[in-house]
Amino acid sequence: MLVIALVDRTGSGLWASVSVLYLTYVSGLSVGQVGTLAATAGAIGIAGAPLGGRIADRFPLTRVLLVVQLLRALASLALLTTNDFALLLAFSAVGGLGDRAASVLTRLYATRVAGPDRVRYQAVQRTVANAGWALGGLAAAAALTLGTSAAYQWLLAGDAVSFLASALLTLRCGEPPSPTRTVTTSKSPAPKTKPTSASPWRDRTYLAYVSTETVLFLDDAVFKIGLPLWIAHTGTAPHGLAPLLLVLNNVMVVALQVPLARFGTTTAAARRLLVPLSAAFALGGLAMAFSATSGAITATLFLTAAAAAFTVAEMLHATISWELSVALAPGTAHGAYLGVHGLAQSAQRSIGPLAVTAAIAAGPVGWACFGAAIALTCIVQHRLVRDPLTQKSLSVPSVTVSEH
Incomplete structure (x- = not known):
């Protein structure tokens, strides 16, 4: 999961530093439209955290995270297909929803896999994530020296590829034990989920x-x-x-x-x-x-x-x-x-x-x-x-x- 954090954040670093520039110079949006898109997508994305956490209490965490990473990749790739404001808003909202869900799911994974050592595990993961963010930012800065629309598009594509890579790496992660699920081997019956009463x-x-x-x-x-x-x-x-x-x-x-x-x-x-x-x-x-x-x-x-x-x-x-x-x-x-x-x-x-x-x-x-x-x-x-x-x-x- 630490490798996933590095890959994920490197991709995010590529896109975060140029997203406003991409929407302005490539998609041709006005300042007001960029602000509206960011605010609306952010507001919709808020639902990703509780939704992702709730689903992960009922289904295998690694599979939920896999789906979320694929959703983020599709949302990023979809941004490359259009300059229409309404569609850009919809794709950005889906991406924001996935981003907030992924954040909670990675924290939940750390909580389950590290147990009492969760604070140290999270600290190491955050350190790795910050290193990835810095690498992505440096790569973006180098790419922007070209000053072309293609450079912006390749940075966005790189962000999408990082999510696809994270999804593939998630397949290699073992499912951590969960109080709401029974962990079994492949020879045992399918895991059963116990309903949670606490809200x-x-x-x-x-x-x-x-x-x-x-x-x-x-x-x-x-x-x-x-x-x-x-x-x-x-x-x-x-x-x-x-x-x-x-x-x-x-x-x-x-x-x-x-x-x-x-x-x-x-x-x-x-x-x-x-x-x-x-x-x-x-x-x-x-x-x-x-x-x-x-x-x-x-x-x-x-x-x-x-x-x-x-x-x-x-x-x-x-x-x-x-x-x-x-x-x-x-x-x-x-x-x-x-x-x-x-x-x-x-x-x-x-x-x-x-x-x-x-x-x-x-x-x-x-x-x-x-x-x-x-x-x-x-x-x-x-x-x-x-x-x-x-x-x-x-x-x-x-x-x-x-x-x-």
């Missing part, structure tokens, strides 16, 4: 936890939108700093995600990390605020400090989220619960741009409040999950997975 939609504590997660995922919007726009808006730091800060983010994640993950390998340890996470978000917001009150050199230093702080927050939150999202879920419904948890990241893609642009519009005070608000949400989550985790540790139902 995350009726679990108000888990839904409240997911709502706080939506806020904690805002670091993503900082790097994709906040930092570049803030640098352009203030004019004190060189514009060329923006891509360098993205490189810093990627390098830090590749180098430090696995070492940091060892501080959150238990549920109690993951919950304790919410305190330093709160501090990291607060410091990131303050550094962004101070960057607007200085000259070019000092502003560059503050922006670099902000990028480092938000990257530390990103890595800490990833570690915490991997553990708590599973620890708070019943063992017989991990797929359904992780699917609902996936809504947090999907929803952030909608509210994140609004949050960071509001911070930019408010100036330095806006960034200070932005960091403080997320820091406060960390403390709220710290309190929110205490009682459910304590109760679960006192009474954990035993689950039997039989092999014949």
Whole structure:
């Protein structure tokens, strides 16, 4: 599955950095149409997380992931066949649906195959995925020097090929044991699926936890939108700093995600990390605020400090989220619960741009409040999950997975 993550993300890196350019220069869409397409496809894609998780609780996980990868490949290839806005919107929506489902399914696979070591496994997988994303981005940058429509089309085709390759590699992965399924050999009867009674939609504590997660995922919007726009808006730091800060983010994640993950390998340890996470978000917001009150050199230093702080927050939150999202879920419904948890990241893609642009519009005070608000949400989550985790540790139902 680690090889699949590398291949998948390499393809995504090829396409993500040029998607807007492709739709503008090859498909001939206006700025408004590109924005509408991205927003609509993103909104429809939100359903992919809970849908994928629910299905994976009832059918073999590797087969569900195979279908999703093929769906993503077809959606990418379909984009090459038309420049019609309505069709592009439909194909992008299908691709978004598949992307969000695949994200949840790979997390669920890690949860089932790694067991108690899921945090470390996820950290290694995230490191590999970031390396793949960087490779794809570098390849895209090299291809764009050609400046031709064919170059854009080949990058999109490369994205589709990466999904096809991921699907083929998925065939080689063994089906991990699941509390909702009985694992058998080829000589045994077909696996039977036991219905799951637990529903995350009726679990108000888990839904409240997911709502706080939506806020904690805002670091993503900082790097994709906040930092570049803030640098352009203030004019004190060189514009060329923006891509360098993205490189810093990627390098830090590749180098430090696995070492940091060892501080959150238990549920109690993951919950304790919410305190330093709160501090990291607060410091990131303050550094962004101070960057607007200085000259070019000092502003560059503050922006670099902000990028480092938000990257530390990103890595800490990833570690915490991997553990708590599973620890708070019943063992017989991990797929359904992780699917609902996936809504947090999907929803952030909608509210994140609004949050960071509001911070930019408010100036330095806006960034200070932005960091403080997320820091406060960390403390709220710290309190929110205490009682459910304590109760679960006192009474954990035993689950039997039989092999014949």
